[in-house]
Amino acid sequence: MIKLASAVTPPLLTGATLASPVSVAQSVFWETIDQLWYVCQPDGTPEDMDRVTVTRLGVDGTIVDKMYLGRSGHGTGLCVERTAAGIHLWAGAVPNGGWATALARIPYVPNGTADASDPAVVRTPRTGVYRVSATIDPTRNQLVFRWQSNNVSSPTAVGGVDAYDLGLAATGMFQRVRSTTFEASGKTLQGFTSLGDQLYHLYGDQNVDNFEVTCTDWASGTVLQSRSITAFPGIANREPEGICVYEDTLAFGIAGKPNGVRQLNVARFPHPGTNPWVEVPYDTALYTPNSANYVPQYRIAGDQVHLHFSMSKADATAWGQGEVLFTLPPRARPNRTQRLLGVVTGTAVTADTMAVRFEVAADGKVTVWDERNLVGWVGADVSFWVC
Structure with a gap:
């Protein structure tokens, strides 16, 4: 369970700018393989209110590309499925009064356009429902479908949430593997997601200090946690918009409109617990680990990143000043350069310290620094920084 902390x-x-600068983001989804954000927003054109724009952003918030989905709805639900055939979007379809009543599974085409209500792409988990949205639970490989039985705004809505095997759902086969219902919350829903045995909902209204995330038990429907959201205070037209699984925790969006331009801000909750060690790619032609236990690797424990490695230069030459050993992935990078203390083999020094200094930069590069022209292995163990 994710701890809903600050x-x-x-x-x-x-302050990320989206493909449509005049409409507010409605949903966000993090795609972990390509390390890209997918953001859905209404098109913002009065003559085409059911069209949405999907913007892809890099980790630094720059726009990569976009795609337009016609006859999709309000954009309140968006998720991304990766298969050997490529990337598919799950989005709203067959809108009724501007809100989706079904889903569409659409191949993502950079800078392309698709009709979300084309029968060839429409998927219908339930009929006779309103204001539907979907997400993907990566821990269960399930498509999670939220629906209302009444066509009203979310504070007075009643309905349910169903989960389906994602592979079968892609083919149009919907056999529920779990389901729960909800009653009127009295709150404005701004997104939901599923992670393991829990459902998470984001609520709140524009420019009102009522932002909240709740954690609900799938099996019983009991609310297990609730947390007020105070991130990004003071921005113009502040409004919660979208929540999604981010690596092994949750991220949520807060929209703003400084200087009249719509922007998106995203924050995350702390990483839970201690995660397994993850190996980091390195140049095997240049470096040789002491053993399989000492290949470069990291793990995240709470919000700390632990680093572990020990290796020599394959050509037995001296270590250079600022030599880059390997590069950490975005999730394990510090927000500023960190200095770490490591060790060097005792045969490399005489009457001198066995300590050696490493640096980890914000771009993930791990470098070694020592003016002694050391030869032999160098290593770091349980060095850490805050991610």
């Missing part, structure tokens, strides 16, 4: 700083995105 959001971690620094944020994941600050």
Whole structure:
């Protein structure tokens, strides 16, 4: 279970501009393989209110590309499925009064356009429902479908949430593997997601200090946690918009409109617990680990990143000043350069310290620094920084 604590700083995105600068983001989804954000927003054109724009952003918030989905709805639900055939979006379809009543599974085409209500792409888990949205639970490989039985705004809505095997759902086969219902909350829903045995909902209204995330038990429907969201205070037209699984925790969006331009900000909750060690790619032609236990690797424990490695230069030459050993992935990078203390083999020094200094930069590069022209292995163990 994710602990709904205060959001971690620094944020994941600050003031990101989307493909449509005039409409507010409605949903966000993090795709972990390509390390891209997918953001859905209404098109913002009065003559085409059911069209949405999907913007892809890099980890630094720059726009990569976009795609337009016609006859989709309000954009309140968006998720991304990766298969050997490519990337598919799950989005709203067959809108009724501007809100989706079904889903569409659409191949993502950079800078392309698709009709979300084309029968060839429409998927219908339930009929006779309103204001539907979907997400993907990566821990269960399930498509999670939220629906209302009444066509009203979310504070007075009643309905349910169903989960389906994602592979079968892609083919149009919907056999529920779990389901729960909800009653009127009295709160404005701004997004939901699923992670393991829990459902998470984001609520709140624009420019009102009522932002909240709740954690609900799938099996019983009991609310297990609730947390007020205070991230990004003071921004113009502040409004919660979208929540998604981010690596092994949750991220949520806060929209703003400084200087009349719509922007998106994203923060995350702390990483839970201690995660397994993850190996980091390195140049095997240049470096040789002491053993399989000492290949470069990291793990995240709470909000600390632990680093572990020990290796020599394959050509037995001296270590250079600022030599880059390997590069950590975005999730394990510090927000500023960190200095770490490591060790060097005792045969490399005489009447001198066995300590050696490493640096980890914000771009993930791990470098070694020592003016002694050391030869032999160098290593770091249980060195850490805050991610």
